[in-house]
Amino acid sequence: MKSAVETLNPTRVRLTVEVPFEELKDSLDAAYKKINQQVTVKGFRKGKIPARVIDQRFGRGAVLEEAVNDALPKFYTDAVNEAAINPLGQPEVDITELKDGETLNFTAEVDVRPAIEIPDYSGIEVEVDAVEVSDEDVEKSVDQLRSRFASTSPVERAAADGDVVTIDLEAKVDGEILEDGVANGVSYTIGSGELLDGIDEAVTGLEAGGEATFTSQLKGGSAEGKDAEVSVKVTQVASRELPELDDDFAQMASEFDTLDELKADSRKRLENMKQYDQATQAQERVLEKLLELVEVPIPEKLLEDEVNTRKHNLEHHQLGQMGLTLDKYLEIQGKTAEEFDAETKEQAVKGIKTQFVLDELVSKEKLNVSQEELTEHLMRRAASSGMSPDQFAQAVVEGGQVPMLVGEVARGKALATVVEAATVKDTDGEVVDLSEDEDEVEQATEAAAAATGETEGDAEAKPEA
DSSP states (O other), X not given: OEEEEEEEETTEEEEEEEXXXXXGHHHHHHHHHHHHHHOOOTTSOTTOOOHHHHHHHHXXXXXXXXXXXXXXXHHXXXXXXXXTOOEEXXXXXXXEEEETTTEEEEEEEEEEOOOOOOOOOTTOEXXXXXXXXXXXXXXXXXXXXXXXXXXXXXXXXXXXTTOEEEEEEEXXXXXXXXXXXXXXXXXXXXXXXXXXXXXXXXXXXXXXXXXXXXXXXXXXXXXXXXXXXXXXXXXXXXXXXXXXXXXXXXXXXXXXXXXXXXXXXXXXXXXXXXXXXXHHHHHHHHHXXXXXXOXXXXXXXXXXXXXHHHHHHIIIIIXXXXXXXXXXXXXXXXXXHHHHHHHHHHHHHHHHXXXXXXXXXXXXXXXXXXXXXXXXXXXXXXXXXXXXXXXXXXXXXXXXXXXXXXXXXXXXXXXXXXXXXXXXXXXXXXXXXXXXXXXXXXXXXXXXXXXXXXXXXXXOOOOOO
16 A cells, blocks of 8 residues: 655645555455345345355445445555554545556545644743632631521511511413412522512512512523513511521531631631632633644634534533523523624634643653542542542443543643743732642643533544545
8 A cells, every 4th residue: 555645734634545456355355245144136045145246236336335435444544654644533535546456546635733833831920819818708708607507487577688588479471370480488588689680679578478579580491581570479577597606606517616716717718719719720821821822723624523512512411401592592691693603613722722732742741641640530520520430430431531531631731830830920929839739730630621621632533435
């Protein structure tokens, strides 16, 4: 077999392949055998029909087509390996010449990973939010804990802000009661904002047995987004009593003996959360700076496929689970179809560019993924998916997704390497040291995965004639 490669542009090549006919022998034998099992000819046992009879009855062309389709993947793969290219997606194959008994010539055009030059990234500088926990932040955190231990008791008076009311609801659109627009015995805390707009004003001042009607835009259900006439009846009013903020509360609500210890723990937890957010912010901003430094040609077909994949996943998975159509989603978001398409394309370009750049960094920095790092990442992915680690691992192996997970961790390590080399300062001008963070690589892996989105890895496709 002879092959040659022609560069059509930085992201696409054309392979020209010449195959001597004798190299089709195994595929021709397999074609005759396959056809033998599929057809019957009077006078011959099934599977024992001579090749010449198959040629006469069904045509040599059908045999050649079957043989070529069987052989093309191997010839294509051999040509790819010989040319030392990294194909992306499926090739467009064109058989340019097929002479029975003489030769098979074909071309295969395919997108390839572009050559990327990673510049010196040690000069990257970014600014992130400072880690600041105020006394108000601590008080808010303690108040949230306190509210979880609140008690309620029925009262015979008009409902007021902060009270818990038990209500019956009925929603009408265009005068018709919605099938999913009736709810009884709903518990609602006035002022929480957890139900419909306008309900606070409607129930405030009502006693048990009181009724009111108001108009509100529905936030979910079959008529989501539409204005509905909502009738509400209060069946009970209960006052909400918070426990005293003292050492007794600390002992009841936590493992601490004093309120001061509880507040100190709350402050520490808030600091840890903000440090985590700060590290994520640093990784995202360093990645943005890195992408600005690198020129990356984007393969057109890969971009088209990525855009279509993102649209499909949004429309048929995410929105489908919420009972929304794409048109309804765009209406809620206040976006036109053109704006949505432009945003999706922009996100797809960033995702592809991120993957290409970080993969090149993995190669340049010779980064490897240890079994321990892969296992830790798998555990986290399992937790986020709601599956047990064993279930998730089995699904990954059966789906052939292990290389994908390895790639995610490797890209995370590449991003962590750039972050460590960059200068990160907070808004107070203080240098932020992220190297001591034990979760640095996993955080970077999550940041890189968020940037790449649903980007497909480069995989050799098996062509057919």
